[in-house]
Amino acid sequence: MYIVDVQVRVTMYRVWLSTMKKSGSDGRTRERLSREAIAGGAVALADAEGLEAVTIRRLAQDHGVSPMALYWHFKDKDQLLDGIADRLFNDVDLPPVSTEPWPQQLRAVLQALLAALRPHPAVAGLVTSRILTSETGLNIAERTLSHLRQAGFSPEQAAEIGSYLLGAVVTLVTCEPGQRHGEDDEAHEDAIRVKAASLGALSPRRYPNIIASSGALAACASPDAYYSLGLDMLITGVSGIATEPVKAEAGTTS
Numbered sequence: 283m284y285i286v287d288v289q290v291r292v293t294m295y296r297v298w299l300s301t302m303k304k305s306g307s308d309g310r311t312r313e314r315l316s317r318e319a320i321a322g323g324a325v326a327l328a329d330a331e332g333l334e335a336v337t338i339r340r341l342a343q344d345h346g347v348s349p350m351a352l353y354w355h356f357k358d359k360d361q362l363l364d365g366i367a368d369r370l371f372n373d374v375d376l377p378p379v380s381t382e383p384w385p386q387q388l389r390a391v392l393q394a395l396l397a398a399l400r401p402h403p404a405v406a407g408l409v410t411s412r413i414l415t416s417e418t419g420l421n422i423a424e425r426t427l428s429h430l431r432q433a434g435f436s437p438e439q440a441a442e443i444g445s446y447l448l449g450a451v452v453t454l455v456t457c458e459p460g461q462r463h464g465e466d467d468e469a470h471e472d473a474i475r476v477k478a479a480s481l482g483a484l485s486p487r488r489y490p491n492i493i494a495s496s497g498a499l500a501a502c503a504s505p506d507a508y509y510s511l512g513l514d515m516l517i518t519g520v521s522g523i524a525t526e527p528v529k530a531e532a533g534t535t536s
Contacts, residue, residue: 321365328404367408371418373398384432434526460501
C-alpha cells in the first residue's frame with residue numbers, strides 16, 4: 283500500500299535523520315553531509331510534511347548544521363529541487379532490454395518510473411521538466427524514445443508522445459483519488475467522507491453518474507488497480523496510433 287499515514291511518514295523521516303548521523307572521535311554526533319544525503323532528506327521531509335516544508339533552512343536545522351553547510355552543495359532552492367528530481371530518477375530500476383514486442387517493453391519502462399514515483403506524490407511533479415537534465419533521466423528518456431521509434435513514430439512524434447507519457451505517469455501519481463495532503467488520519471478520513479457526501483448530494487437529475495461514482499471519485503478503492511488501468515490506457519492509446527504492427531514473439535503465430 284503506497285498511501286502511508288502522516289504519522290508513519292514523520293516517523294520515517296526522523297529515523298532517516300538518525301541514520302545519517304554517526305559519532306565522531308570526540309563522542310559527539312556529526313552529520314554525514316553529501317549532495318545525495320541532503321536530497322534524500324528533502325524527499326523524506328516532503329513525504330512527511332509536503333513540498334512546501336522543504337527549505338534550505340529547515341533541512342539545515344534538521345541536520346543540526348548551518349544553512350551555509352547546505353549551500354556548499356546546493357546554491358539555491360532551484361538546485362535543491364533539481365537534486366530531489368535526480369534522487370527520484372535514481373530510484374527508477376529500468377528493466378533490461380528484451381526481445382518482447384515494444385508495447386510490453388514500453389510498459390515496463392513506465393512501470394519502473396511509476397514504482398519510483400508512487401511513494402513520493404509530493405515531489406513527483408518535479409521530474410516532468412527535469413528528465414533531460416540528469417544522466418539517469420536521460421537514460422529513461424532514451425529507452426522511452428527507443429521503444430516509440432520501434433513503433434514507427436518519427437523522432438518528432440516520439441518526442442511529443444514521450445513527453446505526454448511522462449506527464450501522464452506523473453499525473454496518475456499526483457491525482458490519485460483520495461491523495462493525502464499532509465493531514466492526519468482522522469482529518470484525511472473526514473475529508474474523504476465530506477467529499478463523497480458532497481458529491482452524493484448533487485442533483486440526481488443533473489448528475490446521476492457523478493452520484494453513482496461518488497465513492498470512487500472521493501477515494502481510490504484499489505490503488506494497484508488504478509495504476510494498472512492507467513498504464514493499460516496509455517499503452518493501448520499509443521498502440522492504436524502506431525504505424526508499425528506489433529511483431530509476435532518467437533514461436534507464436536499471428
